[in-house]
Amino acid sequence: MDEQLPYAGITVVELADDPAGERVGKLLADLGATVLKLEPPEGVTSRRTGPFVQGREGDPDASLAFWTYNTGKQSIVVEPSQRAATVTELARTADVLLTTAVPRELATEDWSHDQLREENPALVVLSVTPYGLTGPWADRRTSELVGLALGGTLNSCGYDDHSIPPVLPGGNQTYEMAASFAHIGLLLALVERQATGRGQLVDVSMHEANAVSGELANPYWFYPRAIVKRQTNRHAQPVPTQSATFRCADGVYVYFALILSEPRAWRTLVDWMTDHELAADLTEPAYDDVAYRQQNFSHVQGLVEVFFLLMDSETAYHEGQRRGLPIGPLRGLEDLPEDEHLRERGFFVEVEVDDTPATLPGVPYRTSAFTAVPGPPPRLGEHTAEVLADAVAR
Amino acid sequence: MTTQQAEQAQPGRTPGQRQGPLSHIRVADFCWMGVGSVATRLLADFGAQVIKIEDRNRLDTPRRLPIYKGDLRSYGDEDANPDPDKGGLFNNYCRNKLGVTINMKSDSGRALAERLISSSSVVTENFAPGVMERWGLTYDRLRELREDVIFARMSGYGHSGPHHEYRSYGPVIQAVSGMSFISGLPDREPSGWGLSYMDNQAAYYNSAALLMAIFHRQRTGQGMEVDASAVEIGISLLGPDLLDTLVNQRPSRRPGFPRGNRSAHEDVAPHGVYPTAGEDQWVAITVADDAEWQRLVAAMGRPAWADEQRFATGTSRREHEDDLDKLMSGWTSGLGKHAITELLQAASVTAGAVQDPRDLDEVDPQIAARGTFFDLDHPVIGPARFEGTPISFSETVQENWRSAPLLGEDNHYVFGEVLGLSETELAELEAEGAI
Numbered sequence: 001m002d003e004q005l006p007y008a009g010i011t012v013v014e015l016a017d018d019p020a021g022e023r024v025g026k027l028l029a030d031l032g033a034t035v036l037k038l039e040p041p042e043g044v045t046s047r048r049t050g051p052f053v054q055g056r057e058g059d060p061d062a063s064l065a066f067w068t069y070n071t072g073k074q075s076i077v078v079e080p081s082q083r084a085a086t087v088t089e090l091a092r093t094a095d096v097l098l099t100t101a102v103p104r105e106l107a108t109e110d111w112s113h114d115q116l117r118e119e120n121p122a123l124v125v126l127s128v129t130p131y132g133l134t135g136p137w138a139d140r141r142t143s144e145l146v147g148l149a150l151g152g153t154l155n156s157c158g159y160d161d162h163s164i165p166p167v168l169p170g171g172n173q174t175y176e177m178a179a180s181f182a183h184i185g186l187l188l189a190l191v192e193r194q195a196t197g198r199g200q201l202v203d204v205s206m207h208e209a210n211a212v213s214g215e216l217a218n219p220y221w222f223y224p225r226a227i228v229k230r231q232t233n234r235h236a237q238p239v240p241t242q243s244a245t246f247r248c249a250d251g252v253y254v255y256f257a258l259i260l261s262e263p264r265a266w267r268t269l270v271d272w273m274t275d276h277e278l279a280a281d282l283t284e285p286a287y288d289d290v291a292y293r294q295q296n297f298s299h300v301q302g303l304v305e306v307f308f309l310l311m312d313s314e315t316a317y318h319e320g321q322r323r324g325l326p327i328g329p330l331r332g333l334e335d336l337p338e339d340e341h342l343r344e345r346g347f348f349v350e351v352e353v354d355d356t357p358a359t360l361p362g363v364p365y366r367t368s369a370f371t372a373v374p375g376p377p378p379r380l381g382e383h384t385a386e387v388l389a390d391a392v393a394r
Numbered sequence: 395m396t397t398q399q400a401e402q403a404q405p406g407r408t409p410g411q412r413q414g415p416l417s418h419i420r421v422a423d424f425c426w427m428g429v430g431s432v433a434t435r436l437l438a439d440f441g442a443q444v445i446k447i448e449d450r451n452r453l454d455t456p457r458r459l460p461i462y463k464g465d466l467r468s469y470g471d472e473d474a475n476p477d478p479d480k481g482g483l484f485n486n487y488c489r490n491k492l493g494v495t496i497n498m499k500s501d502s503g504r505a506l507a508e509r510l511i512s513s514s515s516v517v518t519e520n521f522a523p524g525v526m527e528r529w530g531l532t533y534d535r536l537r538e539l540r541e542d543v544i545f546a547r548m549s550g551y552g553h554s555g556p557h558h559e560y561r562s563y564g565p566v567i568q569a570v571s572g573m574s575f576i577s578g579l580p581d582r583e584p585s586g587w588g589l590s591y592m593d594n595q596a597a598y599y600n601s602a603a604l605l606m607a608i609f610h611r612q613r614t615g616q617g618m619e620v621d622a623s624a625v626e627i628g629i630s631l632l633g634p635d636l637l638d639t640l641v642n643q644r645p646s647r648r649p650g651f652p653r654g655n656r657s658a659h660e661d662v663a664p665h666g667v668y669p670t671a672g673e674d675q676w677v678a679i680t681v682a683d684d685a686e687w688q689r690l691v692a693a694m695g696r697p698a699w700a701d702e703q704r705f706a707t708g709t710s711r712r713e714h715e716d717d718l719d720k721l722m723s724g725w726t727s728g729l730g731k732h733a734i735t736e737l738l739q740a741a742s743v744t745a746g747a748v749q750d751p752r753d754l755d756e757v758d759p760q761i762a763a764r765g766t767f768f769d770l771d772h773p774v775i776g777p778a779r780f781e782g783t784p785i786s787f788s789e790t791v792q793e794n795w796r797s798a799p800l801l802g803e804d805n806h807y808v809f810g811e812v813l814g815l816s817e818t819e820l821a822e823l824e825a826e827g828a829i
Contacts, residue, residue, distance in 0.1 A: 006610040019633075031606070049659065051638045064637035132786060135763035141744040145655060145665065149678035150735075150746035152754050154667070156588030157577070162674050165667035166748055167585045168655045170576030171633035178784075180598035185785040187605035188440055192415035192790050194612050200789035208766045208784030211754050215428070215564075215589040216461070216469065216483070221751035222779040223482035224466040228751075229674075233574060233586035234565065239468045244565065245583060253583060255569040259470060317570075326561040328569035330584055333639035333646040336572055336629060341557035347626050348640075359640045364626040365603055366552065368533065369610065369618035 005032025005370050010190075012036065012096040013087065014073065017044050019172045020206055021100035021128045022069035023179035024186070028096075029072030030363045030374045035098075036090060036387055037073045040080065043380045046070070061354065061379045071351070071360065072375030074383035084110035089391050091116045091123060095199075096186065098126045104139045113201055124189045124199040128182045132205030142206070147174030151210020156217055156228055156236035160243075166230055177213050178206035233330075242301055245330070252313035256320065256327040258304060260293040268323050269304070278307045351376050406796065407773070409492055409807050413793040414441025419608060420812075422507070422514040423447060423491065426454040428564065428590060429548050429624065430520030431487035432597035437516075437604060438490035439783060439792050445510065445808055446491045448801060449498065456484035457801070463775060478801045479774040485798040489770060489780055493799025494808045495829050498529050503828040507531070509813055512539045515617075516604065520548035523559050533619040542617035544607040548600045552623030562624070564590020571628025576635055576646060579654040595631060596624035634658075656715065661708030663715045664690075667748060668726040670734060676748040677731045679722065679738065684708060686743060693741035694725050732757065755779070772797035805829055 010033040014025040022044075029035040037044075046069060047060035056062035078086045088111050091097050097116060099106075106112065113125045127133055130142035145168050148154040153173070158166040185202040193199055212218070216235065220226045226238035233255065234244040244257045259265055270287070273279035280303055286292050293300060308316055313329040320327035331339075337348050337359060349362045353376045363372040411417065419442040423434045431446075431454070438444040448454055453476070460467040461482040478484075494510075497503040507529070511517055517536055519526055526532070526547075536543045547553055550562030565587070568574045574586035603620045611617055629636070635658075638644045646652075657665040657680070665680045681687050684707060691700040699705070699721050704714045711718055726734055731747035738745035747753065754761050761767065766784060771777050775797070783792055809815045809829065823829045 004610075004614060006606045027602075049634075051634055051642070051644075051658070054642045064641060065634040067641075068634045068637055131760055132764055132784075134786070135760045137739075137760040140739050141742060142746070143680040143682070143744050145667070145678045145680050146744050146746040149667065149676070149748045150758075152749050152751060153589070153591075154676075154678065154748050155750045157585060158588070159579075159585050164579070165655065165669065165676050167578055168667075169573070169585075169587055169591070170635060170652055171573065171631055173591065173631065176595065176631050176633075177598075180595060180602070181784050183602045184436060184598065184605060185787070187602060187609060188415055188785075188790050189787065191605060191609050191612070194609070195415065196789075198789065200787060202788075202790075203786040205760075205764060205766075205784050205786070207760060208764055208782075211758075211761055211766055212781035212784055213591075213594045214751060215591070215594060217589065218751045218754070218779075218781055219461045219482045219486050221755060222486070223461045223463045223775075226466050228588070230585075230588045233578075233584060234588070235469060235590070236588035237468050238466055241468060241470070245586075247583075253569075255565050255574065255586075257565070261470065261472075321557070321560045324561060326563060326566050328562065328566035330569045330575045330586070331572050332575050333572050333632065333636050334643075336636075337640065341551060341555040342626070342629075345552055345555045345623070345626070347629065358637075361630045361632075361636065362626070364599060364622060364630045365606075366621040366623075367603075367607070367618045369607075369616055 003370050005372055007031045007033035010034070010096065011094045012098055013090045013094045014038065015087065015097070015099045015101065016128070018100050019046070019069050019175035020178035020182065021098055022046060023176060024126070024128060024182040025073060025098055026069050026071055027179070027183055031372050035073040037070065037075050037378070038078050038083070038086065039075055039380060041077055047380060067353065067358070067360070067377045070377045073378055074387060075378035075381055076384045076387045077381035086388070086391070087111055088116065088119070092120050094120070094123060096124045096126055098128070100128050102129050102139050103133055117199060117201065120199070122193065122197060122199045124186060124193065125201045126182060126186050126204070127202065128178050128204045129206065131207045133203045137207070144168070144172050144174050147206055147210060151207055152214050152217060153210050156214065156230055158230040160232045160240070174206060174210060177209040178204055181209045242297065246305055246308035248308050248313040248316055249310060250312040253330045254308060254313050254316050254327055255330065256325065258301065260297065260300070261290055263290070265325065266293065268325055272319065272323055273303070273307050276307065276311070278303070278310065349373055353377060354379070407803070409804060412441040412443060412795070413791050415790055416608070417441035419443070419516060420514040421445060421516040421518060422511045424517070424519040424521065424526070425548070427456070427520060428487070428593035429596045429600065430518060431456065432594065433548060433600035433604065434491070434518050435487055435489065436601040436783070439794070440790065441793060444491040445514070445804070446488060446493045446799065447507065447510070448493060448495050450495050450801065451497065453478050454484060456487050457481045459483050477774070482775065482778065485772055485775055485778055486780060488798035490795060491799060492804040492808055493802060494805050495802040497828050500826065500828045502823060502826065504529055506809065506823065506828065508539055510808070511536060513813060515540060515542065516544045516546070516608070518546045518548070518604070522561065523549060523553055537617070542611055542615060544604065544611060544617050545619040546600060546604050546607070547619065547621050548596065550624050552626065553621045564593040567592040567596070567624045567628055571625045572632055572636070573628050576632065576652050578652050580650045580652060584652065592624050592628050596622070596627050599627045660712055663708060663711040664718055664722050666719050666722065668719070668723045670726050670731040671729055672731070675731050677726055677734045677745060678748060679743070679745045682744065687711070689741050690738065690743045693738055693743055697725065768794055770794060770797040773800065802829070
């Protein structure tokens with residue numbers, strides 16, 4: 001079978017300096033695009049933020065933030081005085097220009113989206129910015145925490161105790177939401193270009209990406225006019241619900257939503273507890289009645305708490321799942337490479353970075369048509385000579 | 395209301411030629427629940443004829459979830475026999491799609507589904523593993539029906555591996571992928587996620603996979619089967635902390651981790667969420683460097699404490715962050731969250747109110763200016779607001795032509811006009827309960 005990667009032959013000029021833009025570039029590179037990442041002589045921000053490979057603190061080639069978002073790209077260092085000429089030159093033959101600059105930053109450049117698109121009508125300009133290129137907030141500042149706050153996600157996240165402020169979920173998710181929509185927006189533009197031959201400006205707003213991603217939060221407002229309130233590690237809802245996390249013998253929590261109204265799930269749980277001789281009075285016929293179960297919810301919850309407290313989280317996970325219950329341990333990051341399922345699927349991959357093998361998460365798509373694996377993140381300026389020589393030769 | 399009455403009540407619900415880059419694509423859409431429905435909604439928004447295949451005997455959960463106008467209930471408080479056309483979440487997830495019903499337990503139902511697949515070029519599903527196989531709808535079979543078919547399979551764990559039959563939904567995915575553990579205050583139970591974040595992200599990654607497969611087929615002529623696992627998508631979104639563990643062997647179970655609202659960087663403070671005027675109202679403020687700190691101090695009116703030596707540099711602010719946060723809270727708690735946002739952003743300080751959905755809908759001028767939300771009428775629900783696509787295109791059009799289909803609303807159009815069944819054949823299928 002012809003194993004052409006989906007973005008083979010697509011050239012992307014990347015002027016991205018935040019995790020949103022860099023993530024899209026990574027996805028494109030991992031899936032076959034040639035991504036030319038233009039960097040200032042000191043490198044992009046993510047080369048300086050770390051965490052760093054131990055013993056290489058401050059080394060721009062050893063920032064794990066950079067590695068996270070920049071696998072498989074080519075790094076081209078461009079002096080500020082040469083930036084406009086290089087962008088203009090490379091964009092003339094590229095398929096995509098990926099940029100994270102906001103309007104006030106674009107105004108300082110000696111090139112514009114319109115000019116590049118005029119010179120190359122097939123070019124797709126993929127702009128990924130905190131608020132979008134238009135509107136009263138277009139030039140405002142953002143960060144991971146502020147982005148999630150304004151976008152609405154943070155309102156749903158935190159603890160039952162509301163003297164504690166809403167709490168930031170981990171992993172740069174504000175930027176990830178923008179990146180996901182940027183990937184989608186680019187693909188729509190590329191599919192449209194297949195029919196028309198023309199590129200366009202795709203203007204992705206991180207703020208809007210957050211604002212449409214609240215799951216139940218917006219529908220609860222749009223329909224019954226209710227505001228959801230945060231609850232520890234379970235769905236924010238207009239009204240409080242019972243805890244859905246249980247501490248196990250090994251100190252690890254499992255997520256398990258005890259839904260009393262489903263007779264089958266109830267029987268499965270009681271059978272499971274019975275097998276461990278921990279069902280106590282839950283086997284009594286009165287509990288066959290959902291109303292009785294609901295009346296005695298705190299008693300049930302107490303017994304379930306004890307049940308989980310007496311088994312370790314991996315046992316709870318696999319025994320529960322084998323019985324058909326949707327249950328999952330709150331895994332720490334160190335648990336992930338050990339997972340037998342992920343191992344068998346070969347999700348984590350070894351990538352040679354600077355002659356040292358590093359374990360990285362793989363590309364989360366498996367298809368019958370191609371197998372995509374991330375390439376190494378580039379050293380600062382690793383491809384400068386080669387790419388600029390090619391550009392001159394053109 | 396019958397379909398015919400609905401059409402009379404609401405002209406414009408009759409399907410026709412769509413606009414948008416996907417208007418040449420027909421999708422036989424077996425998706426349900428959250429992930430699949432959101433993934434295929436994107437295709438429907440941009441012109442694809444997405445034919446949502448439903449089972450009258452097993453309603454799609456968003457049709458049952460009690461998110462109703464004028465009737466506030468929690469997520470778990472369902473009617474025993476809900477009106478399938480009243481659910482707001484279903485409306486939100488299924489706008490711009492066509493809706494048909496097929497009873498896949500019946501032979502003629504399955505034959506009809508195969509006929510629909512033959513006239514489509516994309517097939518999507520997010521059932522528990524084994525359901526499509528039970529109906530004989532494997533990739534091999536689909537290729538017999540349509541050689542260059544795209545078959546998108548969206549699941550929690552993927553379709554191979556020892557746990558591929560495990561059951562999951564958003565919160566389980568978030569737990570198993572590590573997403574929940576890395577979210578919370580140090581040394582206590584993780585706070586995790588207050589939503590099925592991974593339903594959204596898995597949906598978005600699956601929308602992209604579908605578009606990628608369409609793009610690829612239009613370049614190469616080759617279809618494909620896509621197996622996307624939400625757990626794997628979740629792990630890929632964990633960020634630099636994951637590599638700190640994988641490369642540096644630094645465990646995530648360690649004192650001080652996760653970091654709550656504090657920065658990962660030892661010289662960044664303040665970086666927090668602070669109380670404001672009003673009950674349970676908050677503002678997020680993050681200061682990246684000393685210059686931004688000085689702008690913040692000026693914007694706060696230069697309170698005496700802010701000039702203390704211990705707050706002079708990022709590193710020392712970080713050392714005294716507990717005190718700093720208390721003092722910051724003292725300043726913020728007297729003011730409104732939107733007022734603080736305006737004041738600080740005007741001073742080039744990174745700040746933003748913790749907005750709730752009402753703020754997004756009624757206060758936020760950026761959402762209003764960009765037209766992020768839009769309205770469509772629905773025959774049972776009435777006018778409703780929808781979450782749009784957070785992208786402005788200079789060329790590509792998003793055509794919002796109709797709210798979500800009533801149960802079986804498009805049976806006659808799809809089975810009659812698209813597949814060419816006669817009225818008699820349709821009546822027979824109805825009589826035997828196949829549609």
